[in-house]
Amino acid sequence: MPRRIREQQIIDVAVQVFARRGYHPASVDEIAELAGISKPMVYLYLDSKEGLFLACLRREAERLVAAFQGAARDVRTPELRLWAGLSAFFAFVAEHRDSWVVLHRQASQLSETITAEVAQARRAVMAEVAGLVRDGIGEALGPVPVADEEADFVAHALVGAADSLTDWMERHPGESPERVTRRLMNMVWVGMRNVLAGEIWTPPAGSGPQGPEPAGRSGAPAAPAGPAGEGRSVRE
Amino acid sequence: MPRRIREQQIIDVAVQVFARRGYHPASVDEIAELAGISKPMVYLYLDSKEGLFLACLRREAERLVAAFQGAARDVRTPELRLWAGLSAFFAFVAEHRDSWVVLHRQASQLSETITAEVAQARRAVMAEVAGLVRDGIGEALGPVPVADEEADFVAHALVGAADSLTDWMERHPGESPERVTRRLMNMVWVGMRNVLAGEIWTPPAGSGPQGPEPAGRSGAPAAPAGPAGEGRSVRE
DNA sequence: TCGTAATCTTACTCACCAGTAAATTTACTT
């Protein structure tokens, strides 16, 4: 069995085990056994437990960012890019829950080097989102000096909300990533007060990106075509 | 040294250590030493490492909920209650960072019983927030059948956003909890589109609760009086 | 067929840490 393939097999298993048990309770012995291989192989290929975890981290982070970027790419307006990106995020998390757990829910209790890496992965995602938000602000207001800090703030809030809604989705299996995204857009983009007043946001039909499917695995459907709508509509 | 006091001392130290190291890497030996006592004392009073962690969890959760409830109590409109609650949350997290880390950032990799407890604590917070949101929706729309699920959704998004903004605050030491809250309210309650259009939300002067300070420790100032404003204002 | 480089295993070592047994000291009551 050639090295490249073995490595991926090991990482596949490791992501599952790290997600289920957490970093410290996960044992390299168990990972090796589930991968159908003996422990020294893991050390030969991935150096250490930490190295193994970092490999998991990097691969999954890459996949998530790719899914996010791929979905938002080629979408015209900032508003719809944000929608496409969030949609891809929810789809990714729904399909690869283990990836997300490893990626985000392991941050605090790990070693210096790992936290640094997690923080960097998180920053990468944050930067993507902040970019989309900044575009939106920029388009509406033109170049404004405080926009960077403001966009960063909004990005943090959005990513945090999306993360938490991951739990909500788990308890509402009927909900599709698209519906969740639409609700979030309503809440953030239109605002609760206006939603309560009857205003809603609906993605226009056929607004998905036209580019080819990007790197991210099977999942992460690019911005799916929601039900018909005018992009911005007001009810009542 | 009487038992009650020792227990609190131990828990004080344990919260710090658990927050810094995470559950598994934290050793009872270290906690005992930092608390200035020997290990068997910890086991005598708190039963086990898990018991110790649960004690930390319960105490900090109680404090946070108390701060939240205390701030929102006696505030008249749902809108301002939400503001007061969020404000108290940010103030609490800013002042007791360790509590928040133990409370929330340790969820996935722990034992069955602990995850259950964490989930319950989280649900308690979520229920508080959902209550405020439901009030808001109820006030605007009257009794609506779907309101419960909708409120739960919004609560998840809000709590997640608030959690993530915790990190943002850490990198922006100049920002006060009140300013962060105001920004979040703008984003969620008014909506980005309307914010971009020039609309902003400002809490009216002197709108804090009049009741006595509740259980929560020193921190968690009740809804602070923001700068003057009309509660809902439009710029430009 | 020989050699060599990769793949892979068995069988350890060593450190750390949760939990405990068995006292010992302190403080308070009668």
Added chain:
DNA sequence: AAGTAAATTTACTGGTGAGTAAGATTACGA
């Protein structure tokens, strides 16, 4: 002062798990 209950310690055990040494097996080109 005697007695007893609480507070507190020293000194262990047992298990687990990261990491490794040393060698076995396969693949394959010269």
